[in-house]
C-alpha cells in the first residue's frame with residue numbers, strides 16, 4: 001500500500017482513507033463518495049479490529065462479508081482495498097496502546113466500553129501511518145469516535161485531515177450501522193424510535209425548553225418503549241463536556257441504548 005500511495009503522491013494525486021470494519025452498507029459508500037470529493041485516490045481499509053472489542057463483545061460474530069464489500073467498493077470506484085490480517089496488524093510482541101484523555105474520557109461510550117477508544121485510536125493511528133493518506137473520512141454516527149480520532153490526529157501531528165460526514169439514515173430514520181443486521185424484525189421496527197425521540201428533543205431545546213426536564217422525559221420515552229438505556233445526554237458538541245444549560249453550547253445530543261441485545265448509538269446537533 002505504501003508503494004501504491006507513494007506513486008500516487010509522486011503523480012501529484014491526493015489520497016483519502018476510509019477506515020471500516022467491513023460489512024459495508026450505503027453509509028460506508030457515502031463515506032467513499034465524500035472521500036472522492038476530497039482526493040483523487042481513495043483507499044478503503046477493511047479490518048475487524050480485535051483491540052476495540054471487550055472480551056464479552058461481538059468480535060467473533062461481527063459480520064464479515066468481504067466479497068460483497070469488494071463488489072460494492074468496485075461499483076463505487078474506490079481505488080484500493082486494504083485488508084490486513086490480525087497477525088500483520090498485531091504481530092507477536094505487539095505492546096503499544098495510545099492513552100487518551102479529553103473526548104475519550106467524558107463518561108459516554110467510554111463508561112460502557114472502557115477499552116474501546118484505546119483500541120480504535122491505536123488501529124487508526126496505524127492505518128494513518130501505514131497509508132500515509134492525506135485525509136480520512138469518518139461518519140458522525142460514531143460521534144465520540146470522530147472527536148477522539150480528530151483530537152488524536154492533531155495531538156500526535158499525524159499530518160492527516162479528519163473529514164466528518166453526517167450520518168446516513170434508512171428512510172425511517174434509523175442510523176445505518178453494520179450491527180443493524182443483528183436486529184429481529186420486531187426490534188428493527190422499534191429501532192427508528194431512537195432518532196425520532198432525539199429529533200423531538202432537539203426541537204424542544206431549540207425552542208428553549210428546560211434542558212434537564214426535556215432530557216429526562218426523552219430518556220423516559222426510550223425506556224418505556226422497551227430499550228435498555230445506557231445514556232442519553234446533552235454535551236458540548238466539540239469537547240463532549242457535560243452541559244447544564246443551552247448557553248453552554250453548541251450542544252450535541254448523544255444516545256446509546258440496547259434492544260434485544262443489540263446496542264444502537266445515535267446523535268444529533270441542537
Ligand code: PAF
Pocket residue numbers: 019020021047049052120123124142145
Ligand atoms: O468505525 C469503525 O468502523 C471502526 O471503529 C474503525 C474506525 C474502522 C476502526 O476500527
